[in-house]
Amino acid sequence: MKPLIAILALAVLALGPVSLQAAGPAVPLDRVNVDVTNQASLQRGAQLFFNYCVGCHSAQYMRYSRVGDDLGLTENQLIQSMIFTTDEEGELVAPGSLITNAMTAAYGEEAFGIATPDLTLVARVRGQDWLYSFLRSFYLDESRPLGVNNAVFENVGMPHPLWELQGWQEKHVDREGNVRLQVVEAGMLSGPEYDRAIRDLVTFLSYLAEPMQAERQRIGMYVMLFLLVFLGFAYLLKKEYWKDVH
Template identity: 65%
Template sequence: MKTLIATTFLAAAALFTVPAASAAGYDGDLEKANIDVTNEASLQRGANLFMNYCMACHSTEYMRYNRVGRDIGLTEQQVEENFIFITDEAGDPVGVGSLMTNAMSEDYGEEAFGVVPPDLTMTTRINGEDWVYTFLKSFYIDESRPLGANNEVFSNVGMPHVLWELQGWQEKVVDEDGNERLELVRSGQMTPSEYDRAVRDIVTYLSYMGEPMQLDRQRIGLYVLIFLGIFTILAYFLKKEYWKDVH
């Protein structure tokens, strides 16, 4: 029992201390993600972008395809057609009730990127939504890196700029005051505002993945507040009735 309590305490401590450690290497200001996890359209766009650009390397193995589809307003057929790209041992697409893993082995991931790409189910819970949002907007050209790109938020990251087709390429430039900033030098398929929305959609989806119950929690919370309001009124009038003859 003591071991269980100690383990639980350490896990909770790690959960609350990891975000500060993750962002500790970045001294700049984080951009506000301003996401809305109740925006179903944003969740669907984010899921589509994540599946097409991120899922090949990063799994979200603590969630199932059908649960995600149900929560963000998609049918199982839509999930099967648009989200499931891996096959089972027989070569058939995995079932819609399967966990959301990918086909990349840990050995291949470490050989290709120098580190095994992490599972991203809890990434917004660990690093924060603003950190992830800023990170995805902060890749720039760096020919000294093995994959030709670096990141302003996460220096020497082993991840390539997988969204370069959408954003284009940025370079580090120094202004007249000697301050460094990132400047878009090669346009992508999206305008800067369109890319900002795309990144916001991805972060919205990842925020939902990190805490799926938040969709229900917010809805249930509204009902609880309504109940407490009505109960408070009834309790007030009941109190007046009990104490009306007391002087």
């Protein structure tokens, strides 16, 4: 039985990279360097998320109050800028509620052909570079039901949520197969401004996926400092124990 399990495990590992490669992007991913300790960037990213994303996507493993505390918002600021979901009685949900929305899985499948995914952990599942490239790679495609496609995720079942900011792009492929996206109808933001906005949004999504990462990094620095100091004392102790031997 154990050899059979080992063989099956090796087979899964062997097939894993093939599956990942098949699901890879059609264009190279752009690098993005996010800083989850930048509170201003997190606040701008949160504003984009709650204005453009939360209508279809939830973040059901995070609470509004936690986001407000980490982003340095008062309760009034939190309610006014982030809480738009209502309960069964039509009242805004409490700040301590999980970040959900009114879109059901059945409605998502009817509207987009697939239930809209939760975005709490999307930065860990997809990666920051993938999200940054994906949100900048929508283009017009009349063959798609919603009129748009994505160069990073072909045949994606969602509209371009940020078209008002970016505008509309067209896809061009040269003889070598290189993909180039060109803005044909300008949006509210210039190219660099839109790139910065997407960086802020990816920063917030990265924070959602691991709210403790900034604190973990801070604690990690103290741990490394402690280990270095302990290493010095351990070396001196070793010399003391072995001085008669040498």
